Amino acid sequence: MAILEEKLYNIEKIAEQIVTFESGNEMAALAAAQINYHVMGYFPITPSTEIAQYLDQMRVHGEHNIKLIPADGEHGSAGICYGAAVTGARVFNATSANGLMYMLEQLPVQAGTRFPMVMNLVTRSISGPLDIRGDHSDLYFALNTGWVILTARTPQAVYDLNIMALKIAEHSKVRLPVIVAYDGFFTSHQKRKTYYFKERKVVQQFIGECPTDYHFVREMKKPITIGAHMDGNDLLNNHYQQSEAMYRAGEVFKEVAAEYGTLSGRKYATLDLYKMADAEIAVFLLNSAAETAKDVVDRLRKKGIKAGVISPNITRPFPAEDIRQALKNVKALLIGERADSYGAHGPNMTNEIKSALQEDKENKTIVLSRVFGLGGKDFFADDAEKFFMMAIEAKEKGAAQKSFDYYGHVPGDDKEKLTQVITPQYGDVYQSGLIHVSKDEETNKLKVKIPPLRALTSKPKRLASGHGACPGCGIFSGLELFFKGIEGDVVVLFQTGCAYVVTTAYPYSSHKQTTIHNLFQNGPATLSGTLEAFLELKNRGEINIAQDATFVMVTGDGGMDIGMGSAIGTALRNHKLIMLEYDNEGYMNTGSQMSYSTPIGHMTSTTNVGPLQSGKAFHHKDTAQIMAAANIPYVFTGTEAFPQDLIKKAAKAQWYAKNVGTVYGKLLITCPLNWKSDDRYGQKIVEAAVHSNFFPLYEVEQGVTTITYDPEQKKKQVPLSEWLKYMGKTKHLLKEENKSILTEFEKEIEKRWKRLKARHENPYL
DSSP: OOOOSOTTSOGGGSOOEEEEEEOHHHHHHHHHHHHTOSEEEEOOOTTTHHHHHHHHHHHHTTSOOOEEEEOSSHHHHHHHHHHHHTTTOOEEEEEOHHHHHHHGGGHHHHHHTTOOOEEEEEEOOOSSSOOOSOOSHHHHHHTTSSOEEEEESSHHHHHHHHHHHHHHHHOTTTOOOEEEEEETTTTTTSOEEEEEESOHHHHHHHHOSOOOSSOOTTOTTSOOOOSOOOOHHHHHHHHHHHHHHHHHHHHHHHHHHHHHHHHHSOOOOSEEEESOSSOSEEEEEOTHHHHHHHHHHHHHHHTTOOEEEEEESEEESOOHHHHHHHTTTOSEEEEEESSOOTTSSSOHHHHHHHHHHHTOTTOOOEEEEEEOOGGGOOOOHHHHHHHHHHHHHHHHHTSOSOSEEESSOOOOOGGGOOOOSSOOOOGGGGOOSOOEEEEETTTTEEEEEOOOHHHHTTSOOSBOSOOOOOTTOSHHHHHHHHHHTOOSOEEEEEESSHHHHTTOOTTOOOBSSOEEEEOGGGHHHHHHHHHHHHHHHHHTTSSOTTOOOEEEEEEETTHHHHTHHHHHHHHHHTOSOEEEEEEOSSBGGGTSBOOTTSOTTOOBTTBOEETTEESOSSOOOOHHHHHHTTTOSEEEEEOTTSHHHHHHHHHHHHHHHHHTOOEEEEEEOOOHHHHTOOGGGHHHHHHHHHHTTSSOEEEEETTEEEEEEOTTTTTOOOOHHHHHTTOTTTGGGGSGGGHHHHHHHHHHHHHHHHHHHHHHHOTTO
16 A cells, blocks of 8 residues: 555545556556557657657557557657547657657647647757756746646656646646656656556546547537637637636646545645745755755754755646745745746746745745756755755845856866867868769769779778767768768768767767757758858858868658658758768667668567567658659668668769759668667678668669669579568567568568569659
8 A cells, every 4th residue: 555645644545556666757658558548649759758668568468558659750749649639539648858849839739729638748958959868948848838737756746647637637627738747867767666556447537537528520420620710809818718727727736636645645735845834945946856955954954944845746837826825934945947048037937936926025035046957967965955055145144145047057167178189181081083973975874983992991981980889880881881982071960860979979079070960850951051051152252162062961760750851841942962861770869769761560669579569560661762752863772781882872972962952862771789680790681681672772863763783683682581580679570470460571572672673674663
């Protein structure tokens, strides 16, 4: 049974619970599974990704029936969730940081049309620069979306508030979507002792039946229009009603919390007040940092200092009256926040608390504000003690010396000034003069002459040693081989992914030439802007007209899923650049989740193998053919297993990018860690992929398809199983019980190969 936090509960009414030792992400997934939502639209982003992974693992073993729909990006996942919500389904999602930002446009739509759902926001620092650890910069963007926001300090609170959240969202007085926010890596990944209900029916009975007394897209005999265009008068009324519903959500929270307390033995007030009854100094902290500060309160109390901690369980609606009551006798309050509201002389919670106190003319509390812990910077007990010391000093002096500041920042030190380790390499260093490209006027195709490979080893690598890639990673051998075919300078943009993350850990960079980073969904558009600005500056004589470079965007780890729209737009505009995708068949940088490039049947962390599922359920996306359909001048595929083929294609790619327009190239590369393959077998695996026709080598030049390596003609064709046997992620496909999946996979590969051969034989296809 759960240990009671409050003696007011009748132990006989508390439902049976099991003690466990789990993380916040695990408890969020467990709560969702017990609720048994209808739909979860999701897209992986650290540190919330695990929630979908855990749910997929549970689904494989029949622990829930949630329909898990992998989106093409967070904007898509939010659309999936909204579409499911308007049918009256119970809907769930989870995201973090830039994922929230990408779906931000959709969130007010969900709230403004009053469709309930629950989303876990596993808080993380928003780029840029990129930092994947936890702060509240994403949470603060959610404050004005119209969603009810609950905040969870511990894994136990994550579980409890997830159950309460749905009941609040569906309440007839509320009808709003709800966010449950908790700290990335602090609460999401750190395991703690927790309790959960033994029987899922206890959870489902507590929440109640799914509401049907609402306008939903489910009764064809009752057609409705959702989201009709409104003028100003109607919109004002709509938002007024939404605003009133939000304030009612605060009262409903108290009702639901009281009912849940009776069931669980755990109490959740609007504010968690730790030793605040007689406190004269206090700190206000969101989520996990408050737990750290409580230990300091205990130490200070032993010294006779009347200290306390305030932490909200709900931030939308903001509990203004509860704040006023909690601070009636407090002399000095320090508000610590893991985000800033730039230029506002204090972040959001600071200004909202100050605003609340304005309503109490008797209140004399001195308020200090400190931004701390950005980018997941640790917050220790010593830091909490310094917060209390600042509050004590303000109390004693009767005023704060500096009401707003950052905590933990340090001035620069000239002795630590960054210095260049590697001499910049450019121009002639990368100009071998050994690669010759010419155009055949008869065929309208390019002819490429390259020297023996050993002659190109004199060209230095574009990436320095010292990157942090996994042993056997195929990204850099593939990229470096491609760059052997590129003459002269390059400007490279890396979308977020393994290739970027392992080469640019500040203050270090493995890149010898100019490198830019932007997010998954926007790389092609960003580089097109860089290219066009560079050309325009040259045209105006504002930079040296002799300067030249080849512009290359590198994507992978699913970047051509979430970034597909940007890539197509860039291709249609026909900018003179190269888009190069390294295909490792998954979202490897976030832990091997399924991508649309993952082949059917392959095991990933979101397409698990078990009694009810055997890997990915649908076929992989043929990105090269999609890009060829955009009618760009040159499309190619390549691998390091066929180096001369790849170098020739790189030379062609450069010529087309410099003279005609957009180029797209796809490199199959190995990921031993997530493919569960031997580090040594990288080249052997991609070679088998080519020989089995899974990854054919070809090019589409000015709309004409040419197969550049034909395993059938070379008499080297092998069955698909010859490729699959090298990888642990596919060995289940070679078992008798999965023969039907393997057969379907073989038929699809054969169909694609025959279609490709037909195009090769007929230039008009």
